[in-house]
Amino acid sequence: MNSTPSFALSSLLVASGGAAGAWLRYLTGRAWLLAGPAASTAFPWATLTANVLGSLAMGLLVGLLARHGQGGEGWRLLLGVGVLGGYTTFSSFALEFALFVERGALGLAALYVGLSLVAGFAALFAGLWLTRWLATGTLA
Structure with missing residues (x-):
């Protein structure tokens, strides 16, 4: 994925990544159910987990894409907008906040x-x- 993808390919990347991210979010919730119903309902651990892991993944992705320069638009769409957008939008929120902070x-x-x-x-x-x-x- 070294060039800017067409609208159709961009849409496919975002949609397929979003489906994968939503499924991963579902699995995160299911994993917390293994700790027992009291642990999974007394505090929103699954949401917190998704927000923290998604933010970590967004930082790693942005760092990798920045390090490797041009040609990362397809990966950004698939992984950043798609997978992480389907997993948690908090990762985008955290990134946008960090960009403001880094700009002073x-x-x-x-x-x-x-x-x-x-x-x-x-x-x-x-x-x-x-x-x-x-x-x-x-x-x-």
Whole structure:
């Protein structure tokens, strides 16, 4: 994969990588079930594991692609966008935060983290509220 792939090939790389990443995420959750139901439900260990392992893998991937220079777009699409995107989007979030920090844009880094957390949580609660409202017709 030494040149920029076509849109069709890019789409195939992202989709196939995404399927593999989603399956790996499922396996991570299943692995935590082996520790017993109490361990897997008392704390979101599987999500934490996916976020940490995905972030480590993203760092390794970006480091390798940067070290080897040009020609890594297909690998970035397959592994970074596809596999790691299907496994956890937290790895992309961590990379984008790190890029702000490395550029010395600490204010933007903090803004990005803050907005991501506040807006993400607010959107989740809005979705829950909207679903309940549509189901019951009340604002409870």
